[in-house]
Amino acid sequence: MNRQCLICASSAVLTRDAAKGLTLIVGLLHSAIKSAQRPDEGSGHADFLSGMASIAPAYPKARKAAEDVVRFHFAGFNCLCLRCGALFD
Template structure:
């Protein structure tokens, strides 16, 4: 069943869980990329002694960066819930309405 906005009947509605998943993904990617950028680069001549070893080293640094970024990502998610959802379950991206799941209310388009 597609969740529709109670105000404008739009189907462009995000739940808290969906936004949390998006924020986690972005936070992990941000930490991973920061970790890779901080990884030691190739030798001064530009040659890599072991390409596989260098790649694994970059991946380890990226994973380390992602884990170190975890606390910041969790803090962002808490603030997002508090200030964007304000205790509600859903946010309409069209009109900005906030509302909870209501199993008793059926959308006019659903049946």
């Protein structure tokens, strides 16, 4: 969906759902990368498997972080303009 800011007409508008999804993905990726980089683990394929195995246990924490981002940055609105910071529906 292509939206424009009601204040500055910028098309750099982030929706609440997109922000939630992106935060969730970033949280899960962070966990996978952190787990794959542990020095005491194996190397190569074992690191990859370790990273992948850490994704499911990391989900509750990543979901909580995504809900916090939506709560604190969107404050009940559906859209955030990334240019001027306006919140609107």
